[in-house]
Amino acid sequence: MVVPFHLPPVGAIAHSRSFLARVLLMLLLATWAAGCASVPAQQPRPASHAWAEPQATALGRLVDSRHAQARTRSDSAFTLLDSVDAAFASRVALADAAQRTLDLQYYAIHADASTEVLLEHVRAAARRGVRVRVLLDDFNTVGEDAQVLRLAFEPGVELRLFNPLAGSRKSLVGRIFGSLHEVDRIQKRMHNKQFIADNAWGITGGRNLGDAYFGGDDKSTFVDLDVLAAGPIVRQMSASFDRYWNDELAYPVQALLSADEVERLRAGGEKPRPPVTGAAAPSSAPADPGAAASVALRPAAVLPNVTPTAVVSAQRPPLDLAKVPLTWAPAALLADEPGKIGPGDDEANAGETVVDGLLQLMQGARRDLLVISPYFVPGAEMMRVFAELRQRGVAVRVLTNSLASNDAPAAHAGYRRYRRELLAMGVELHEMRSDPQGADLSGGGRGGSGVGLGSAAGGSKSGTSRASLHSKAVVIDRRLAVIGSMNLDLRSQRKNSEIALLVRSPAIAEAAARLIEASFARNAYRVELAGDGLRWRAPPGADYPDTSGEPEADFKRRFLVDLVAPFAPDAML
Known part of the structure; x- marks a missing residue:
C-alpha cells in the first residue's frame, strides 16, 4: 500500500485553513515531541554488493542456455506473473535455485502463513x-509483523531497515505518535519491491x-501483477538494490533492536502446528533450476507465532525455470535513487523520478495509453500530459479502484477531485469492483495467463474477502510496457522511492493490455458524466447494475472520504 495510513495525515491538517486545527496541532506536537525517542546515529557497517559472476551459477547458465535456444539478439527475457500461484511459486523457485546470493527488497513483509513458507525457503x-x-x-515492522525481524538473527542472513522510525513497535498508531516530531520523514518510504537470485x-x-498478495487472506485479496526477468537487466536491478543497501538510511536490525527485544515483540505463546516430513521439508542442497520447485508446507522456523492455513498448506503448482515461457526483448530499469527519501526538500532530493520518466514516455504515445494504478491522484503535471494526449487524439484509458475496493479511502478523496475533469477531456475511467469473484488479472477468471505461467489462483480465500486493485502498469501503443511498484500519484512521484521495468516488446505489452482490458470487461464499472453527476456503467452482460452513486460503498466509507477530502493535500494521499 502506498499511503501509509488511512486517516488524514497530521501534516495535512497543518495545511488547512483552520486556525484552530493549527493551534491544536502545535500543542500536540509540543506534548509528544518532549517524550519522543530518536533513531541512534548510524554506525560504520560493511558495504556489500551483488554477486559479480552470475554466469558461474546454475541460474546464470540457465539464462545462457535459454538465450542460445531463443536465437535472438535481445539478451534479457521476461514473463508476466499474472496469478497468485505464478507469483508465489516463482519466488520459491528462485530461493531454492540460488547458489551465491539472494536479495530481497520490500516495503512490507507480513508475518503470516505464506510469508512463513517463503521465508523458510530463504532460510x-x-x-x-x-x-x-x-x-x-x-514503517510496517510493528505488532505481529515485527516477528519478521527475527530473520536478522539467523546465520547467513543480514536484514537492514530503511529509514527507520523511533518509538514502540507494539502498534502502528503508537509509532506514528512517537515520531510526530519527524512527520515529514514518516511520509517518505521505500516502496521498492525486488526478489533477486544470483544476480x-x-x-x-x-x-x-x-x-x-498470494491468495490466502480471508479479509482482502490484492489483485496484482509482477514480472519475472532474466539476463543482464537483472544486473541493473541488483545495482539499484546495492545503492539502497549501502545507503546511510539502511540500518542493520541489530543497531536498533537486540535479539531479546525482537523475541519480546512476539504476541502470545507458540501455537501448535502439524508435523512436516518427507518431501515437504526444505532441502539443504541447492536445487537444480531446471527442476520443478514444489511449494508445500514447510516447518515453522522463522515465524513461530504463525499457524499455517489450509490455503498455504495445500500443494501449489510446481515451477520449472527451464520451461517458463520467456519473451526476449530490449529493456531498461527505471529506479529512484535512495536520496529521494533523505531529509530536506522533496523535489531537490527526488531529481528525475520513476513517475517523471513515465510522464515523458506517455507524451510519446501516438495511438493508445493504458494505465492501471490502484491509487490514482494525477496532479497538475499529469493532467497536462493527459490533456495534450487527448488533443492529439490518443485514447487514454485508466483502471483504478472504486471507493468500495480501495484499501486507502484517503487516496480516493484525492482521485475524485480529478474525476469530472478527466472525463470532460475524454479520458476513459474504469473503477474495479470490490467483489473478488473474477477480479484477478489473469484474463481467465481464476486461472488464465498473459505471457506468464497461467496457473490457477491456488485455493484462494477470495470468495469471502474483499478484492482490491494493487497492480501498477502502463502500456503505450501496445509496444512498450512498464510494470513496477509505482502508482500514478504525487506520493509516488515525490515522496516514496519506486522501481519499474520498461520492456520494449509488443508481446509483453499486448499481454499486459489484455489483462487490463479483461478487467474492463469483467469486473469494473465505466464512469461517465451524467448531467451534473456521474454514472457508473456495468459492462455488457454483467450481473450487477448501473448506479448513480459510489457503487458498493457503505456509509462509513463515503463519510470518511467526505471527512478527509477538504483537508488532505494531493501530495500526502
Whole structure:
C-alpha cells in the first residue's frame, strides 16, 4: 500500500485553513515531541554488493542456455506473473535455485502463513551457504509483523531497515505518535519491491510479501501483477538494490533492536502446528533450476507465532525455470535513487523520478495509453500530459479502484477531485469492483495467463474477502510496457522511492493490455458524466447494475472520504 495510513495525515491538517486545527496541532506536537525517542546515529557497517559472476551459477547458465535456444539478439527475457500461484511459486523457485546470493527488497513483509513458507525457503538457502540480504522499509515492522525481524538473527542472513522510525513497535498508531516530531520523514518510504537470485533472475512489480498478495487472506485479496526477468537487466536491478543497501538510511536490525527485544515483540505463546516430513521439508542442497520447485508446507522456523492455513498448506503448482515461457526483448530499469527519501526538500532530493520518466514516455504515445494504478491522484503535471494526449487524439484509458475496493479511502478523496475533469477531456475511467469473484488479472477468471505461467489462483480465500486493485502498469501503443511498484500519484512521484521495468516488446505489452482490458470487461464499472453527476456503467452482460452513486460503498466509507477530502493535500494521499 502506498499511503501509509488511512486517516488524514497530521501534516495535512497543518495545511488547512483552520486556525484552530493549527493551534491544536502545535500543542500536540509540543506534548509528544518532549517524550519522543530518536533513531541512534548510524554506525560504520560493511558495504556489500551483488554477486559479480552470475554466469558461474546454475541460474546464470540457465539464462545462457535459454538465450542460445531463443536465437535472438535481445539478451534479457521476461514473463508476466499474472496469478497468485505464478507469483508465489516463482519466488520459491528462485530461493531454492540460488547458489551465491539472494536479495530481497520490500516495503512490507507480513508475518503470516505464506510469508512463513517463503521465508523458510530463504532460510534454507542461507543454511546451504547462500548470502541472504533482506532490505525492508521500517514503517510496517510493528505488532505481529515485527516477528519478521527475527530473520536478522539467523546465520547467513543480514536484514537492514530503511529509514527507520523511533518509538514502540507494539502498534502502528503508537509509532506514528512517537515520531510526530519527524512527520515529514514518516511520509517518505521505500516502496521498492525486488526478489533477486544470483544476480541472474529477478522479480519486481506491485506485490509485497503476505497472504493478501498470494491468495490466502480471508479479509482482502490484492489483485496484482509482477514480472519475472532474466539476463543482464537483472544486473541493473541488483545495482539499484546495492545503492539502497549501502545507503546511510539502511540500518542493520541489530543497531536498533537486540535479539531479546525482537523475541519480546512476539504476541502470545507458540501455537501448535502439524508435523512436516518427507518431501515437504526444505532441502539443504541447492536445487537444480531446471527442476520443478514444489511449494508445500514447510516447518515453522522463522515465524513461530504463525499457524499455517489450509490455503498455504495445500500443494501449489510446481515451477520449472527451464520451461517458463520467456519473451526476449530490449529493456531498461527505471529506479529512484535512495536520496529521494533523505531529509530536506522533496523535489531537490527526488531529481528525475520513476513517475517523471513515465510522464515523458506517455507524451510519446501516438495511438493508445493504458494505465492501471490502484491509487490514482494525477496532479497538475499529469493532467497536462493527459490533456495534450487527448488533443492529439490518443485514447487514454485508466483502471483504478472504486471507493468500495480501495484499501486507502484517503487516496480516493484525492482521485475524485480529478474525476469530472478527466472525463470532460475524454479520458476513459474504469473503477474495479470490490467483489473478488473474477477480479484477478489473469484474463481467465481464476486461472488464465498473459505471457506468464497461467496457473490457477491456488485455493484462494477470495470468495469471502474483499478484492482490491494493487497492480501498477502502463502500456503505450501496445509496444512498450512498464510494470513496477509505482502508482500514478504525487506520493509516488515525490515522496516514496519506486522501481519499474520498461520492456520494449509488443508481446509483453499486448499481454499486459489484455489483462487490463479483461478487467474492463469483467469486473469494473465505466464512469461517465451524467448531467451534473456521474454514472457508473456495468459492462455488457454483467450481473450487477448501473448506479448513480459510489457503487458498493457503505456509509462509513463515503463519510470518511467526505471527512478527509477538504483537508488532505494531493501530495500526502
